Amino acid sequence: MSALLQVRGLSHNYGQRIGCQDVSFDLHPGELLCIVGESGSGKSTLLKTAAAQLTASSGSVRYHQRDGAWLDLDELSEADRRRLAREEWGFVTQNPRDGLRLNVSAGANVAERLMALGMRNYGQLREIARGWLERVEIDPSRIDDPPTAFSGGMQQRLQIARTLVTQPRLVFMDEPTAGLDVSVQARILDLLRRLVNELGLAAVMVTHDLAVARLLAARTMVMQGGRVVETGLTDQILDDPQHPYTQLLVSSVLTT
Amino acid sequence: MTSNYNFAFLDENTKRMLRRALLKAVAIPGYQVPFGSREMPLPYGWGTGGIQLTAALLGPDDVLKVIDQGADDTTNAVNIRRFFARVAGVATTERTIEASVIQTRHRIPETPLREDQILVFQVPEPEPLRTLEPREAETRTLHALADYGLMHVKLYEDIAQYGHIATSYDYPVLVDGRFLTSPSPIPKFDNPKLDHSPALMLFGAGREKRLYAIPPYTRVESLAFEDHPFEIQRWEHQCELCGADESYLDEVVVDDLGSRMFVCSDTDYCGQRRAEQAA
Amino acid sequence: MYVAVKGGEQAITRSLQLLAEARRGDLATPELTLDQIRQQLRLGVARVMQEGSLYDEELAAMAIRQAAGDMLEAIFLLRAYRTTLRRFGYTQPLDTNAMRVHRRVSGTFKDVPGGQVLGPTYDYTQRLLEFESAATSEPVEAAEPLPDAMPRVLDLLDAEALIERIDAGTDPEPADLTREPLMFPADRATRLQNLARGDEGFLLGMAYSTQRGYAETHPFAGEIRMGEVDVLICPEELGFTIEIGSITLTECQMINQFHGGNGLPPQFTRGYGLCMGEGERKAMSMALVDRTLRCDELGEPSYAPAQNHEFVLSHSDSVEASGFVQHLKLPHYVDFQAELSLLRTLSAQHAQRARDEEVTTQETSS
Numbered sequence: 047m048s049a050l051l052q053v054r055g056l057s058h059n060y061g062q063r064i065g066c067q068d069v070s071f072d073l074h075p076g077e078l079l080c081i082v083g084e085s086g087s088g089k090s091t092l093l094k095t096a097a098a099q100l101t102a103s104s105g106s107v108r109y110h111q112r113d114g115a116w117l118d119l120d121e122l123s124e125a126d127r128r129r130l131a132r133e134e135w136g137f138v139t140q141n142p143r144d145g146l147r148l149n150v151s152a153g154a155n156v157a158e159r160l161m162a163l164g165m166r167n168y169g170q171l172r173e174i175a176r177g178w179l180e181r182v183e184i185d186p187s188r189i190d191d192p193p194t195a196f197s198g199g200m201q202q203r204l205q206i207a208r209t210l211v212t213q214p215r216l217v218f219m220d221e222p223t224a225g226l227d228v229s230v231q232a233r234i235l236d237l238l239r240r241l242v243n244e245l246g247l248a249a250v251m252v253t254h255d256l257a258v259a260r261l262l263a264a265r266t267m268v269m270q271g272g273r274v275v276e277t278g279l280t281d282q283i284l285d286d287p288q289h290p291y292t293q294l295l296v297s298s299v300l301t302t
Numbered sequence: 303m304t305s306n307y308n309f310a311f312l313d314e315n316t317k318r319m320l321r322r323a324l325l326k327a328v329a330i331p332g333y334q335v336p337f338g339s340r341e342m343p344l345p346y347g348w349g350t351g352g353i354q355l356t357a358a359l360l361g362p363d364d365v366l367k368v369i370d371q372g373a374d375d376t377t378n379a380v381n382i383r384r385f386f387a388r389v390a391g392v393a394t395t396e397r398t399i400e401a402s403v404i405q406t407r408h409r410i411p412e413t414p415l416r417e418d419q420i421l422v423f424q425v426p427e428p429e430p431l432r433t434l435e436p437r438e439a440e441t442r443t444l445h446a447l448a449d450y451g452l453m454h455v456k457l458y459e460d461i462a463q464y465g466h467i468a469t470s471y472d473y474p475v476l477v478d479g480r481f482l483t484s485p486s487p488i489p490k491f492d493n494p495k496l497d498h499s500p501a502l503m504l505f506g507a508g509r510e511k512r513l514y515a516i517p518p519y520t521r522v523e524s525l526a527f528e529d530h531p532f533e534i535q536r537w538e539h540q541c542e543l544c545g546a547d548e549s550y551l552d553e554v555v556v557d558d559l560g561s562r563m564f565v566c567s568d569t570d571y572c573g574q575r576r577a578e579q580a581a
Numbered sequence: 582m583y584v585a586v587k588g589g590e591q592a593i594t595r596s597l598q599l600l601a602e603a604r605r606g607d608l609a610t611p612e613l614t615l616d617q618i619r620q621q622l623r624l625g626v627a628r629v630m631q632e633g634s635l636y637d638e639e640l641a642a643m644a645i646r647q648a649a650g651d652m653l654e655a656i657f658l659l660r661a662y663r664t665t666l667r668r669f670g671y672t673q674p675l676d677t678n679a680m681r682v683h684r685r686v687s688g689t690f691k692d693v694p695g696g697q698v699l700g701p702t703y704d705y706t707q708r709l710l711e712f713e714s715a716a717t718s719e720p721v722e723a724a725e726p727l728p729d730a731m732p733r734v735l736d737l738l739d740a741e742a743l744i745e746r747i748d749a750g751t752d753p754e755p756a757d758l759t760r761e762p763l764m765f766p767a768d769r770a771t772r773l774q775n776l777a778r779g780d781e782g783f784l785l786g787m788a789y790s791t792q793r794g795y796a797e798t799h800p801f802a803g804e805i806r807m808g809e810v811d812v813l814i815c816p817e818e819l820g821f822t823i824e825i826g827s828i829t830l831t832e833c834q835m836i837n838q839f840h841g842g843n844g845l846p847p848q849f850t851r852g853y854g855l856c857m858g859e860g861e862r863k864a865m866s867m868a869l870v871d872r873t874l875r876c877d878e879l880g881e882p883s884y885a886p887a888q889n890h891e892f893v894l895s896h897s898d899s900v901e902a903s904g905f906v907q908h909l910k911l912p913h914y915v916d917f918q919a920e921l922s923l924l925r926t927l928s929a930q931h932a933q934r935a936r937d938e939e940v941t942t943q944e945t946s947s
Binding site for chain 2: 661762765
Binding site for chain 1: 447455456458526527
């Protein structure tokens with residue numbers, strides 16, 4: 047099967063400081079790839095560069111569009127970049143407050159992407175929004191409440207609903223569970239696993255938590271100091287890490 | 303006419319700059335054209351955009367009407383009419399049918415306009431997305447990409463909170479199926495008059511340094527949802543002076559007890575109807 | 582029988598008469614002469630020239646008198662006059678190095694070549710009200726004559742390569758803000774033009790906010806100088822430069838700490854302020870705000886109001902701000918009527934809902 051996203055030799059520098067360096071990978075339709083590493087390892091920079099939110103210093107990212115054409119993100123106009131972000135991609139931020147409109151209701155948050163795509167039937171928008179709230183385990187009767195009245199976990203689930211409502215083909219997630227309590231995390235991870243399977247999504251998820259990778263991802267990439275030090279099937283990496291840094295990461299998880 | 307100043311106050315180079323910007327505006331209906339707005343001897347927010355456009359349009363044979371809130375006799379309308387009488391010496395009128403150029407703030411006359419008339423709107427805030435997105439660089443991008451989901455979020459939210467769209471004036475329109483546009487703070491009652499109007503409609507925002515146009519016979523659609531269509535205000539009253547039941551009414555408090563009466567906001571329209579009734 | 586209010590024209594005429602009367606005051610008191618205003622209220626004249634963007638002391642004095650001392654109104658009067666003037670050329674860039682200095686101070690070095698020159702300043706007055714009229718003193722003799730031109734303090738740091746170099750040669754031709762609309766992103770020349778016309782009070786508040794944690798720029802007053810600068814033009818038909826006069830300017834160069842970033846080495850950076858006439862508070866505020874607005878270029882985190890280009894530049898102009906705030910005085914009957922009927926609908930809905938709920942509660946409790 048042909049890849050959905052093709053990343054080659056991708057780097058992003060902050061002035062003299064290295065963000066991520068010479069990263070290559072392929073992502074296939076329906077696949078969930080985890081990028082793990084400590085904070086400062088460059089994993090969020092890689093995610094944002096691959097999602098064209100940061101400009102690559104060198105290297106390339108190519109995306110296989112719904113219509114079959116390959117797009118070079120480097121050559122993408124601002125208009126095309128926004129269209130992609132609206133129609134084919136989704137981005138889930140670590141802090142749900144960054145990804146939500148806090149001053150409008152939960153229903154408007156879910157319906158926004160549909161309206162941007164041209165849906166103009168209020169009743170239908172409500173119906174779909176209610177359905178999605180239910181899907182992410184938020185009581186549909188809270189459709190008119192503002193996100194500020196929700197707990198952190200609910201806000202994150204709302205952001206997931208808002209992102210997935212248009213059934214994007216590719217979703218980027220930046221530590222979606224990092225700021226939450228352990229019990230809340232488990233519920234969201236479970237939800238994500240279910241939705242990814244149901245919708246056949248492809249996703250790239252950044253996390254510092256190996257347990258998250260084990261639960262969700264078939265494939266994992268380990269980053270240190272801006273570079274990928276090991277990549278492979280998640281089980282293999284966790285059970286038989288090759289790189290000393292991965293070994294250290296795995297052992298620190300096992301001992302805690 | 304004051305001879306120390308050029309005809310209609312502005313120098314001819316400035317008028318040329320304005321006319322070029324106006325031509326561009328007519329060519330791209332609803333698009334906000336940035337222009338080198340001049341400082342006028344009228345405070346910003348009081349119609350500096352409108353008077354620059356009027357100054358660029360007026361010729362010696364034009365007949366000018368100026369209204370504010372539909373009335374010719376409100377102080378700001380009087381002041382602008384006095385200004386042009388002084389610096390351009392053009393004929394002025396209070397009759398809609400006699401005017402070739404009508405400068406207006408907040409209303410469209412009730413009397414239907416013709417192809418040989420131009421309506422100039424004073425616009426305080428040309429950007430319909432401004433209250434939703436304060437950054438100018440971003441709103442210009444949204445227009446360039448025709449990315450108007452944000453506006454619909456606002457309308458959705460109105461219905462969710464109030465059961466209907468709670469915007470009663472400056473109600474956003476889509477011009478020629480392309481640009482989201484502010485009709486200026488006219489009541490939404492006047493929005494239907496924008497659609498396929500025989501008269502050219504020009505909009506000037508002096509402080510914000512933008513002008514835009516709705517050319518004659520252009521499709522102008524007030525935003526709505528399929529199942530919550532656009533509706534205009536209706537009154538249970540008729541005008542107590544002329545009996546009109548299809549015009550926009552002003553509510554007037556007539557005594558200390560708070561008694562109210564409703565009268566036409568368009569004073570020329572009301573006066574003409576009464577004159578006809580008396581005849 | 583109600584009659585629609587008429588008489589706007591007459592009301593305006595009467596109001597103008599009342600205004601003229603109030604402005605003149607008691608006829609037994611002589612009217613202020615323009616010379617009195619120019620000479621005895623020179624700092625007010627300077628402010629009106631700065632923000633009115635027109636260097637003409639006589640017209641500024643006239644505007645102050647006509648505005649009864651309301652500076653913003655005087656600035657507006659001058660701007661409305663300025664807009665009718667024909668533009669017959671642009672001057673050569675002013676050379677403030679060659680300024681004939683009346684005042685020059687630096688907060689960065691104890692002594693500098695050319696010396697610290699206090700000049701006429703309110704800094705060390707003791708702010709005691711002088712109940713006697715100002716003594717007419719003899720002209721003050723300088724202890725020693727001031728040099729014709731003084732080197733700039735910042736050039737001393739430049740020699741050591743400790744301060745950023747700004748190469749005037751690569752500066753693009755600036756846009757003219759009085760002829761073209763402000764667009765974003767705005768380059769530095771455009772920003773400086775905007776700030777130079779900006780309201781002193783607004784800039785002062787913005788500058789002050791940067792000193793109180795809303796975008797720290799670690800400033801030092803590198804040099805403040807005030808004096809006369811020659812104005813040169815080069816008419817196309819002549820092909821050579823001629824001097825058309827001189828004007829008083831106040832210039833402030835701030836030195837700001839910078840730890841490096843965005844590919845630039847650690848060095849001092851500059852904030853620049855310039856205004857016509859004597860206007861030290863304005864020039865210093867402008868220099869602080871200018872430096873703060875360079876946050877993106879220098880890779881500094883941007884979070885404070887004074888760093889936000891659109892926020893600062895769109896709200897700095899007193900003529901725009903004053904007009905728009907005060908336009909609320911104009912009639913808004915039509916829009917208010919629309920809001921009124923909307924509110925009545927909403928309130929009726931609310932009351933209906935409350936009644937419905939009451940009925941439901943009664944039904945369930947019975």
